[in-house]
Amino acid sequence: EAQVTQNPRYLITVTGKKLTVTCSQNMNHEYMSWYRQDPGLGLRQIYYSMNVEVTDKGDVPEGYKVSRKEKRNFPLILESPSPNQTSLYFCASSPPTSLNIQYFGAGTRLSVL
Amino acid sequence: SQKIEQNSEALNIQEGKTATLTCNYTNYSPAYLQWYRQDPGRGPVFLLLIRENEKEKRKERLKVTFDTTLKQSLFHITASQPADSATYLCALDMEYGNKLVFGAGTILRVKS
Numbered sequence: 346e347a348q349v350t351q352n353p354r355y356l357i358t359v360t361g362k363k364l365t366v367t368c369s370q371n372m373n374h375e376y377m378s379w380y381r382q383d384p385g386l387g388l389r390q391i392y393y394s395m396n397v398e399v400t401d402k403g404d405v406p407e408g409y410k411v412s413r414k415e416k417r418n419f420p421l422i423l424e425s426p427s428p429n430q431t432s433l434y435f436c437a438s439s440p441p442t443s444l445n446i447q448y449f450g451a452g453t454r455l456s457v458l
Numbered sequence: 459s460q461k462i463e464q465n466s467e468a469l470n471i472q473e474g475k476t477a478t479l480t481c482n483y484t485n486y487s488p489a490y491l492q493w494y495r496q497d498p499g500r501g502p503v504f505l506l507l508i509r510e511n512e513k514e515k516r517k518e519r520l521k522v523t524f525d526t527t528l529k530q531s532l533f534h535i536t537a538s539q540p541a542d543s544a545t546y547l548c549a550l551d552m553e554y555g556n557k558l559v560f561g562a563g564t565i566l567r568v569k570s
Contacts, residue, residue, distance in 0.1 A: 444490055445492075
């Protein structure tokens with residue numbers, strides 16, 4: 346089944362404790378992206394990647410890191426999480442000829458205490 | 459920067475009626491506009507894409523219009539059903555092929 350898989354689905358952590366949210370897609374898509382979703386603000390893009398070893402900042406990159414060492418994986422790293430990073434996070438991928446139609450994962454709900 | 463406005467208030471309609479959701483944007487016109495559906499606890503799912511040179515697009519009970527003069531897209535669901543209850547998001551391209559900007563979404567509730 347074609348899908349984007351995120352792990353974990355739920356995570357509670359404390360301020361300053363490094364964490365990684367994994368994202369993997371099995372559709373051989375070149376483009377991958379991370380979003381956060383907050384009430385009233387909609388989906389905001391954190392980082393995106395056009396291909397392996399090519400990443401760029403989205404609208405809200407502060408406090409986040411990403412890497413793209415393989416085409417299928419695009420982990421999101423929070424080196425020192427803070428409470429304002431409590432949010433619902435989505436990974437998405439997109440094939441190159443689709444006019445950026447996004448295929449989303451199921452989401453990761455993160456709480457930073 | 460580009461701003462997108464969708465009705466923040468939920469839209470409540472009766473089963474069988476047509477639901478119409480609005481997406482307004484400011485600044486420059488995008489090359490295309492997309493609509494997604496999001497159910498609670500799930501990721502958004504793509505529904506329809508309409509290009510700037512298209513006035514209307516249909517898919518089964520769904521219809522999208524795109525008016526670049528008004529800077530507005532309308533999303534219609536005809537013969538609505540309770541199963542259509544969800545949050546609907548519109549999204550516009552920022553740089554062709556690179557980024558999308560999403561609206562906050564409108565909650566649709568269809569009552570039987």
